[in-house]
Amino acid sequence: MRTWQVERRQRTRHLIELGGLVIKAGIVELTNDDRAIIYGALVWVAAKLQSQEGDHVRDTWGAKGKEAFDAERHGEQKSRRT
DSSP: OOHHHHHHHHHHOOOOOHHHHHTTTTHHHOOOOOHOOOOHHHHHHHHHHHSSHHHHHHHHHHHHHHHHHHHHHHHHHHHOOO
């Protein structure tokens, strides 16, 4: 496979994973799949990360994300056992 094909597949996989996070967080349902709202929210997030509060929100949001991943992982393990 050519280098550009490998890079394209990696990029595609990355974009799909990011889209999956938007869906997993419930954003699509909460916004009724309104792309302007979703994009606006992401622009707001980027602005927050670039602000003086950037380090604080990065830490806060990172912790919330880890908690959500852990809760999901533990929920899946419980459902597999039953």
